[in-house]
Amino acid sequence: MKGMFAVLVVAVVALVVASRSVSHAGDRVIYTRDRDGRQVETTIIREDGSVQYYDRHGRKAGSAVIRPDGSVIYYDRKGRQSGSDKARR
Incomplete structure (x- = not known):
């Protein structure tokens, strides 16, 4: 009985960890490192064209949206618009 309970607990923990994953299948992940190799x-x-940035501690540092015309809108970590780039033609 204890063994079945332990398996259930491990399964629930694995599901919670998997559901909190930052990236999903089909996403491109780029890791930027400094000269010493630290992330x-x-x-x-x-x-869908959205971009999210995370700092070295895993905290959200900002985001961006790439529009179909190629222009980009940047947002800070609180979701406020912090800038934009026009599409270059």
Whole structure:
């Protein structure tokens, strides 16, 4: 009986960890490192054109949206618009 309970607990923990994963299948993940090889930033490019940035501690550092015309809108970590780039033609 204890063995079955332990298996159930492990399964629930695995599901919770998997559901909190930052990236998903189809996403492109880019790890930026400094000269010493330490991870500085993680950039996740989603299939829908949105981009998310995370700092070295895994905290969200900002995001961006790439529009179909090629322009980009940047947001800070609180979701406020912090800048934009026009599409170059």
